[in-house]
Amino acid sequence: RRTEYFLRDQIPMGVALAGYVAVAAVSVGVVPKIFPQLKWYYILAVYGMAPVLAFCNAYGMGLTDWSLATTYGKLGIFVFGAWAGASHGGVIAGLAACGVMMTIVATAADLMQDFKTGYLTLASPRSMFISQVIGTAMGCVIGPCVFWLFYRAFDNVGLSGSDYPAPYAVVYRNMAIFGVQGFSSLPKHCLTLCCVVFAAAVVINLARDLAPEKVSRFIPVPMAMAIPFYLGSYFAIDMCVGSAILFVWEKVDKAGADMFARSVASGLICGEGIWSMPQSVLALAKVQPPICMKFLSRSTNARVDA
Known part of the structure; x- marks a missing residue:
């Protein structure tokens, strides 16, 4: 009965196809205006490939609750970056194609998860789809506004060493350069180091799986070790403090x-993220903090006191 109730209010196939074609047409006409390096036929190729990749991602996310949209986006970086070539802005074309690909694939997986929730709660799929459309439309307005707020409030946003370094931007840019220029764009010994670290990760994972529980609990998780290399040391410090509290x-x-540990941890992480909004507003208003705290070395502190 649950399946019958859910399918009774399903979205007609014609509406879905018409909507996809309409969105593709808008993208073909608008995106090349924003990124001239991304030609219209690149966008057309992305929308031709996307349904297959979106199905795979939605199916995998339904089984594992893990979206691999970023992986398919990286595929777009290499394919379209190499297609455009370095002389025709392949780096920008690859990154822009990655953004389009990730948006399509991730949205499909998220919508399928919403439908899964609707199936379990006997909600109307049409209502959920309309809500998704409304939320997407709101995101088209709210997202640029939030970006503008950060961009105007912080002069060094996106730069390494700033409060908001955007580490993934550096990673994806380097992947785009690699996709266009090949192995010659890598620093010396970079490929060798990658192979060594990859082999070490495999060995450490095998050691964790094969060792007794009394021993494996002291073996680090390679995935957790890799996160600070992407996000920076501040994330590792936060996680270390949280682990000590736990x-x-x-x-x-x-x-x-x-x-309650997971709920408390989620609240702390969300609270830190939410605070960035009032912090941006205060920075945009040029509000100076009444108290500043700075940690100095012993020698520097002695010179300051003198």
Whole structure:
């Protein structure tokens, strides 16, 4: 009965196809105006490839709850960056194609997850789809406004060493350069180092899987070790402090920690992210903090006191 109820209010195939064609037509006409390096036939090729990749991503996300949209986006970087070539702005073309590809694939997976939730809760798929369209339309307005707020509030946004370094932007740009120029664009010994680190990650994972539990708990997780290399040291410090708090909490009240640790951690992470908005507003208004804290070395502190 649940399946019958859910399929009774399904979206007609003709509407879905017409909507996809309409969005593709808008993208073909608008995106090349924003990124001239991304020709209209590149966009057409992206929309031709996207349904197959979107199906694979949605199916995989339904099984694992893990979206691989970024992986398909990287595929777009290499394919369209190499297609355009270095002399025709292949780096920009690859990155722009990656953005289009990721948007299509990720949206499809998210919508399928929403439909899955609707199926379990007996919600109308049409209502969920309309809500998704409304949310997407709001994002088209809110997203650029948030970017403008950060861009105007912080002079060095996106630069390495700033409060908002955008580490993934550097990673994707380097991948685009690599896709256009090949192995010659890599620094010396970079490929060798990548192979060594990859082999080390495989060995460490095997050691964790094969070692007894008493030993494996002390073997680090390669994925967790890799995150600070992408996001920077500040993330590692936050996670280290959080892990220390969790360790003490488990010693004091293990039952409470097992029950509420994930909720508390999620709240702390969300709170830190939400604070960035008022921080941007204060910076945009040129508000100076009443108190500043700085940590100095012993020798520097001695010179300051003198």
